[in-house]
Amino acid sequence: MKVITKKVWIRYAAALALAAALWGSLAWQRQAVLTEARESHPNLYVEPSNSVNTMAEKTVYLTYDDGPSKNTPRILDVLKKHGVKATFFVIGKEDEESLALYRRIVEEGHTIAVHTYSHKYHEIYRSVDAYLEDFEKVENLIYNTTGVHPKIFRFPGGSVNSLVPSKQVHKDIIREITRRGYVFYDWNVVSGDDTATVYPAQTLADNVLKAAGRVKSPVVLFHDAPLCRTTPDATDIVIQRLLEQGYAFAALSEDTQPIQFTSTGN
Ligand SMILES: [Zn+2]
Structure with a gap:
């Protein structure tokens, strides 16, 4: 021994x-x-919702990330044609055209929500403070342009994201931003419109229609990025088909029960 x-x-x-x-x-x-x-960022607080978070059954929540883009007007036209409201998780763009699109989103009754200003993982997920700084920048831009203080947001890559530099920092960010009253939304239906390949509208629509039938309240992930040029037509097909199947459509609000991949840690 x-x-x-x-x-x-x-x-x-x-x-x-x-x-x-x-x-x-x-x-x-x-x-x-x-x-x-x-x-830090003492103005970055919102009053939490007083009502109970609910999700209407057989209601579809269409969401568009990464806009505004040159495709936004076509998406908005399609939504208007069907009288459907949706949610836009926007990034920061300051050219006149983009500012007009933020305003049009709000004027036409859709929810405008935060997706971050830069959408650069290595910058925003570097630290809690870096995230808050970026969040406040786009919050200010949205408020100054539309008069709306967004209360809901979506993390670039979602609330569970293997590409973040540090899982611990990501967790700390989730805890801090939700402590400030903001509510984040992930999704439960993907369209597949965020790949390097531009798929035909029908393919994207089929992805959504197939997956939507499997969940009670579909929260559909679409993208309003420049490359997603078939997304407006896919939206058109999805709305037509789901209306025929008896679905209703609604925009997300802080009163909608969130779909979240991870707990807020509170
Ligand atoms: Zn995104």
Whole structure:
């Protein structure tokens, strides 16, 4: 049997003490960063909804991420044609055309919501403070352009995202931004319109129609990015078919029960 000498014990104890000290110092540093983030961006708060979050049955929530883009007017035309309201998770664009599109989204009764200003994973998910800074930038842009303070948002890549630089930071961001009253929405139906291949409208519509039948209240992920040029026509097909099947359509609001891939950690 191996005898553990006194000298070896001392070495073990010293290594253990060093690890504990290191862990303690890291935990302390993280706490300091979180406290700082809690105190930063003091205007970034919304009143939480007083009503019970519900989701209407056989109601479809169409959502469009990454806009505005050159496809937004066509999406809005299709929605208007059918009298359907949807949700736009927008990014930050400051050219006149984009500003007019933010306004048109709101004027036509859709929900405008935050998707982040830059949509750059390595920037926004770097730290809680970096995320809040980006969030406030697009929040200000939306408010100054439309007069609306968005209360709901969607994380680029969703609330569970393997491409974030740090899972812990992502968790801290979720906890902090939801503590401030904002509600995030993931999705339960994908259209598949966010690939490098531009699929025909019918293919995207088929993806949605197939998946929509499997959930009680479909929250459909579409994209309003420049490449997604078949998305407006796919929207047209989806609405026609689902109306025929007796579905209703609604925009998300903070009163809609959220679909979330992860708990808020509160
Ligand atoms: Zn996105």
